Amino acid sequence: MQAQQGYSEQVKEQVKRAFLERVSLRGIERTLEISRRTVSRWVEHWAKRLPPLADTLEPARPDDVLELDELWSFVARKDNKRWVWVALCRRTRQVVAYFVGDRSEASCLQLWRRIPTSYVWCHSFSDFWEAYQNVFAADRHQSVTKGSGETNHIERWFNTLRQRLARFVRKTLSFSKTDRFHNMALKLFIHHHNQLCRIS
Numbered sequence: 001m002q003a004q005q006g007y008s009e010q011v012k013e014q015v016k017r018a019f020l021e022r023v024s025l026r027g028i029e030r031t032l033e034i035s036r037r038t039v040s041r042w043v044e045h046w047a048k049r050l051p052p053l054a055d056t057l058e059p060a061r062p063d064d065v066l067e068l069d070e071l072w073s074f075v076a077r078k079d080n081k082r083w084v085w086v087a088l089c090r091r092t093r094q095v096v097a098y099f100v101g102d103r104s105e106a107s108c109l110q111l112w113r114r115i116p117t118s119y120v121w122c123h124s125f126s127d128f129w130e131a132y133q134n135v136f137a138a139d140r141h142q143s144v145t146k147g148s149g150e151t152n153h154i155e156r157w158f159n160t161l162r163q164r165l166a167r168f169v170r171k172t173l174s175f176s177k178t179d180r181f182h183n184m185a186l187k188l189f190i191h192h193h194n195q196l197c198r199i200s
Contacts, residue, residue, distance in 0.1 A: 007034070015039055016046065019185075020192055022166050040181065047184040053114075056194040058092045060118040065090040067154035068111070068126035068136075070103060071161070073168050075176045082182060084161075084168070085111040088154045089119070094194045095157070100183055105131040112136060125150040157193075165189055 011032075018028050025036040071084040085107055087097045097114035101107035108131035121140065126132040128143045144150045162169045165185060167176050176182035 007038075012042060015042060016188075019043065020164055020189060022164050024166060043181070043184055043188060047187050050187060050191045053095070053097070053190065053194070054116045056191055056198070057089075057094055057096060057116065057119075058198060060089075060116070060122065061091065064092075064119065064122045066096060066115070066119065066122045066124040067151045068124055068132060069151055069154045069158065070107075070129070071158045071168065073100075073182070075179050075182050082179070083107060084186065086154060086157070087111060087115055087119075087124070088157055089122075090153050092197055093153060093157070094197045095190045098186070098190060100179075100186065103129075103131075105134050108132060108135045127151065160193075161189065 011034075015028055015032060015034060018032070019025075019039070023031070025039055028034060028039050029036050067088045067090055069086060069088075071086070073082045073084055074080050075082055081102070082100050083103045085099045085101070086095055088094070089096050096116065096119050097111055099107055099110040099114055101110060108129075112135050124136055124141045125144050125148075126136070126141070127146065132141065133143055142150070146155070167182065167185060176185065
C-alpha cells in the first residue's frame with residue numbers, strides 16, 4: 001500500500017478509466033509510467049470496495065424482462081475456458097446478475113440464484129442452450145433464436161464488454177493469468193456499467 005501514497009486520486013481515476021477502456025496493464029505501465037503491480041493492487045482495492053451488485057440496480061417493475069446469455073472467455077490459456085453467464089434487464093440495460101464458471105447446468109443455476117428477489121419473477125429470454133430450459137421456470141422463460149431480436153440487448157452488451165476489456169476477446173494477446181484477476185476486472189466493469197446506466 002505504501003507505493004500508492006505518491007499518487008493522487010486524480011491519477012488513480014485516470015488509471016481506472018484507462019483500464020475500463022481496453023488499455024492493458026502493460027499499456028498503462030508504458031504510457032502513465034505506473035507499474036503493473038501497482039495498478040493490479042489498485043484494481044483489487046477498487047473491486048473490494050464495491051457494494052453488492054443488487055445495490056447498483058434500479059427498482060424492478062412488474063413488466064421488466066431479462067435477457068440471458070453466456071460468453072466464452074479464458075484464463076491463462078485458451079483451453080482453460082471460463083463462461084460468463086449474465087442476466088440483463090431490458091428496460092434499464094443493467095446487469096442484474098452474473099456468474100463465471102463452466103457451461104453446465106450447475107453454472108446456469110448459480111446465475112439464477114444470484115438474481116435479486118425483486119427480479120426473479122420477471123419474464124426472460126435466452127437462446128436454446130438446454131441449461132436455461134432446465135433451470136428457469138417454463139411459464140416465465142422462453143428460448144428464442146438469435147434473429148428474434150429478443151436477446152439483442154445482451155448480445156450488444158457482450159460486444160461492449162469485448163470492446164472495453166481485451167481479456168474477453170476471443171482472438172487477443174491480452175488475457176487474465178489468474179481467475180482472481182479475471183473476476184475482479186469483470187466485477188469492476190459491471191459495477192461501472194450499472195452506475196452509468198443509473199446516471200443516464
